[in-house]
Amino acid sequence: MSENIKVTGLNVWFDKNQALKDVSITIPKNEITAVIGPSGCGKSTFIRCINRMNDLVPKCKVTGRIEVDGKDIYDADVDVVEVRKRIGMVFQKPNPFPKSIFENIAYAPRIHGKDLDPSLQGTKVTKYTKKELAELVERSLRRAALWDEVKDRMEKSAYDLSGGQQQRLCIARTMAVDPEIILFDEPCSALDPIATAKIEDLLVDLKKDYTVVIVTHNMQQAARVADRTAFFYLGELIEFGETERIFEKPEQKLTEQYITGRMG
Amino acid sequence: MRRRTKERLFFMLFRGCAWAVGLALLIIVGYIVVLGIGVISWEFLTEFPRRGFTEGGIFPAIVGTLYLMALVMVIAVPIGVLTAVYISEYQGKSRFAGALRVAVNNLAGVPSIVYGLLGLGMLVFYLNWGFSLLASAMTLAFLVLPLVITASREAIQAVPSSLREASLALGTTKWQTIRHHVLPYSTPGILTGIILSLSRAAGETAPILLTGVVLTKTILPQDVWDTFMAMPFQLYALATRTVFEKTADFQYGTALVLLIMVVLMNLAAIVIRNRYREKYKW
Numbered sequence: 130m131s132e133n134i135k136v137t138g139l140n141v142w143f144d145k146n147q148a149l150k151d152v153s154i155t156i157p158k159n160e161i162t163a164v165i166g167p168s169g170c171g172k173s174t175f176i177r178c179i180n181r182m183n184d185l186v187p188k189c190k191v192t193g194r195i196e197v198d199g200k201d202i203y204d205a206d207v208d209v210v211e212v213r214k215r216i217g218m219v220f221q222k223p224n225p226f227p228k229s230i231f232e233n234i235a236y237a238p239r240i241h242g243k244d245l246d247p248s249l250q251g252t253k254v255t256k257y258t259k260k261e262l263a264e265l266v267e268r269s270l271r272r273a274a275l276w277d278e279v280k281d282r283m284e285k286s287a288y289d290l291s292g293g294q295q296q297r298l299c300i301a302r303t304m305a306v307d308p309e310i311i312l313f314d315e316p317c318s319a320l321d322p323i324a325t326a327k328i329e330d331l332l333v334d335l336k337k338d339y340t341v342v343i344v345t346h347n348m349q350q351a352a353r354v355a356d357r358t359a360f361f362y363l364g365e366l367i368e369f370g371e372t373e374r375i376f377e378k379p380e381q382k383l384t385e386q387y388i389t390g391r392m393g
Numbered sequence: 394m395r396r397r398t399k400e401r402l403f404f405m406l407f408r409g410c411a412w413a414v415g416l417a418l419l420i421i422v423g424y425i426v427v428l429g430i431g432v433i434s435w436e437f438l439t440e441f442p443r444r445g446f447t448e449g450g451i452f453p454a455i456v457g458t459l460y461l462m463a464l465v466m467v468i469a470v471p472i473g474v475l476t477a478v479y480i481s482e483y484q485g486k487s488r489f490a491g492a493l494r495v496a497v498n499n500l501a502g503v504p505s506i507v508y509g510l511l512g513l514g515m516l517v518f519y520l521n522w523g524f525s526l527l528a529s530a531m532t533l534a535f536l537v538l539p540l541v542i543t544a545s546r547e548a549i550q551a552v553p554s555s556l557r558e559a560s561l562a563l564g565t566t567k568w569q570t571i572r573h574h575v576l577p578y579s580t581p582g583i584l585t586g587i588i589l590s591l592s593r594a595a596g597e598t599a600p601i602l603l604t605g606v607v608l609t610k611t612i613l614p615q616d617v618w619d620t621f622m623a624m625p626f627q628l629y630a631l632a633t634r635t636v637f638e639k640t641a642d643f644q645y646g647t648a649l650v651l652l653i654m655v656v657l658m659n660l661a662a663i664v665i666r667n668r669y670r671e672k673y674k675w
């Protein structure tokens with residue numbers, strides 16, 4: 130396995146509450162890593178550190194290192210905007226923009242432009258032509274398995290879609306920026322079982338091109354889709370390993386109690 | 394049985410109060426419409442007053458009020474909206490923002506005559522702007538700023554934070570998120586607040602009374618340093634004269650025109666709100 134995200138000694142405080150305690154974990158490339166644990170265990174806080182969304186929370190303090198391809202994303206010389214371009218995020222509740230389906234996908238590529246030379250770190254970009262943009266939108270929607278359902282109503286509001294379609298739209302929107310890693314924060318918790326199954330199929334398909342980290346409170350979901358699973362409890366990483374091993378032979382008592390439903 | 398009697402009693406009380414409010418509005422508006430409608434004519438709207446406000450029309454007062462509102466809008470809207478953006482997007486929970494919020498709320502409670510005095514002392518004399526359209530507009534802008542800021546802040550804060558997160562997670566900057574998402578989605582609320590603030594400014598008398606309005610003027614204001622006529626002041630001045638009966642027609646006509654203008658602005662606010670509510674729903 131080649132490592133993609135390497136977290137060392139991560140601590141997070143919200144004001145005086147410590148939400149994460151000395152978390153160290155290495156997340157491999159092109160795999161799905163699930164993060165499970167009871168409510169309030171810090172799993173959402175953890176993935177929101179990986180694209181620095183916690184920067185938005187007042188009085189949130191982060192210490193430790195999160196290296197992505199060898200570079201600490203919390204270094205002073207790192208541009209947080211560039212971090213979020215490389216590391217996309219899909220949220221718990223589908224949150225499309227109140228715009229058309231097309232605009233939802235086209236928005237970010239249009240403002241970012243084409244980054245032809247990544248070594249320039251986004252200082253020199255070319256604008257997409259109308260045709261290129263339309264192609265990119267189609268490609269992203271196909272990739273999210275949504276194209277056939279929406280191709281005839283691209284100008285309709287994204288809010289005319291069902292919840293599951295909205296969530297796939299959000300995934301397509303994230304992919305249009307061409308990230309390397311996609312973080313999913315309980316992406317199915319607001320969806321019905323059929324919509325959930327579609328998202329899960331998509332997740333498995335995505336790992337060919339992306340590193341996927343998914344927070345879920347649904348253990349069956351972790352067991353179905355994830356290559357590796359991390360179990361968090363009260364802000365600590367209790368156990369991390371291959372999903373099968375975690376579910377069949379957990380080494381820690383806490384993990385066993387959680388996955389057998391005696392705690393949660 | 395007693396419980397049901399009580400229930401009905403309170404219901405009647407609530408209904409009575411609601412009716413009283415409606416009735417008061419109806420009486421005021423009805424009175425002015427009945428007495429003013431006969432006065433309004435093309436001549437009344439387009440001509441200068443003659444013979445001590447017994448003939449001619451109120452054209453310069455209408456134009457003065459419109460000029461004044463245009464200037465108030467130019468001054469108060471950018472400052473108000475940008476302040477609201479700063480308070481709600483950049484300084485959310487800081488001490489400074491808290492202090493600013495308290496200041497804005499208190500500013501909204503300052504009597505308008507006090508603003509007038511400030512305009513007189515600071516703008517007219519100290520800055521030597523003289524009695525002018527600009528001094529009056531600036532004074533009125535001070536007066537409506539808290540209203541614009543409060544309305545804009547509420548509209549901005551009504552945009553769900555999930556949409557800000559969605560945008561930022563795509564690698565946009567904070568300013569891009571505000572410019573492309575927060576401001577467009579809160580535009581209906583902000584516009585509504587602006588229009589209601591302006592309609593408030595249109596009817597204010599005390600601040601302009603001390604800073605630049607005049608009762609009679611033979612030409613329209615030539616620039617922002619000129620004095621001007623305005624409807625609310627004209628109404629006040631004519632009604633407090635010793636021979637007020639002579640100009641009664643003029644007073645009711647002016648009151649009705651002012652009322653129509655304010656009502657139209659409020660209607661515009663409602664229309665804008667409803668149209669955008671359809672466009673941006675989440």
